[in-house]
Amino acid sequence: MSDERAVTDGGSGEAAQSPWFLPVVLFGGMVFGFGLGFSQMARPEVVLDFLQFEDFGLVFVMGGAAVVTGTTFFLATRLLDRAPLTGDAYTRRLKSFDRNVLVGGGIFGVGWGLSGICPGAAYASLGVGNVTILWAIAGMFLGAYLQGWWRARDATSTTTATSAD
Template sequence: MSAEHEQHPLFMPLVFVGGLIFGFGLGFSHMAQPEVVINFLNFDDFGLLFVMGGAAVITGITFFGIGLFRERAPLTGSVYARRLKTLDRNVVLGGGIFGVGWGLSGICPGAAYASLGVGNIFILYGIAGMFVGAYIQGFVRSSRADEDAPATAAD
């Protein structure tokens, strides 16, 4: 790794602090409780909308503003750039599948970990399911990539 792309020594501690703030915010707002999320999905409680909306506004302003003052990220040295993702079949299907899992479990990945912090030990089933589901998806994707690879003379 070149000196230009070495991680700043404060990178990992700041990631930890960010996670700490994120987890505290989820716990404080009660968003780490599956019952609250289910109530949102049943249109009984719109608190999650305000929590997510507030987070999105603050994050959007921060990422927009930082790009005006800095060309590179201070801790990683990476160039600030937009990552454009097209709305394709995988995004739509993956979002739908994610939504079904979210609705059935009542919790999304970040909140699942925070839910452990508020004493919801049963969320470990959901976390295990997330890992197994991601592993299966990776296995299927790599299998398809192997099938789609052109045959070579060595085959």
């Protein structure tokens, strides 16, 4: 390994992260939050109207986001060999469709339906003055913590049973 590479990446063998990484992520989050607020998708009642087939504005918002994201990923992976901010190579992360994906997606959908808002929009909802959404955000954190506890408990019991055999 050359001395130059060891200096830029701390000897890890990976490209150094751009100093623009955090400012660009912050700016992207601000654009995302502004877009959710502007499109009214940060209001749970609008999302609930969509889920009850009364307002289809969410389809257009999500469709527009999918087109922009899809175009960006299509072009970036063909024109660039690495992600500009992280320096990581473009790779696909394939996730098998298993029971955990199906059950987790179902639980996520029920939570979205009950609270009337998805996690990203919940944070944006704070920006439009919806302070009661803090209950949903607290529930998301509690649910994520419980899932982590459950998975750690399950992994420990599996390791114990395997080592005893």
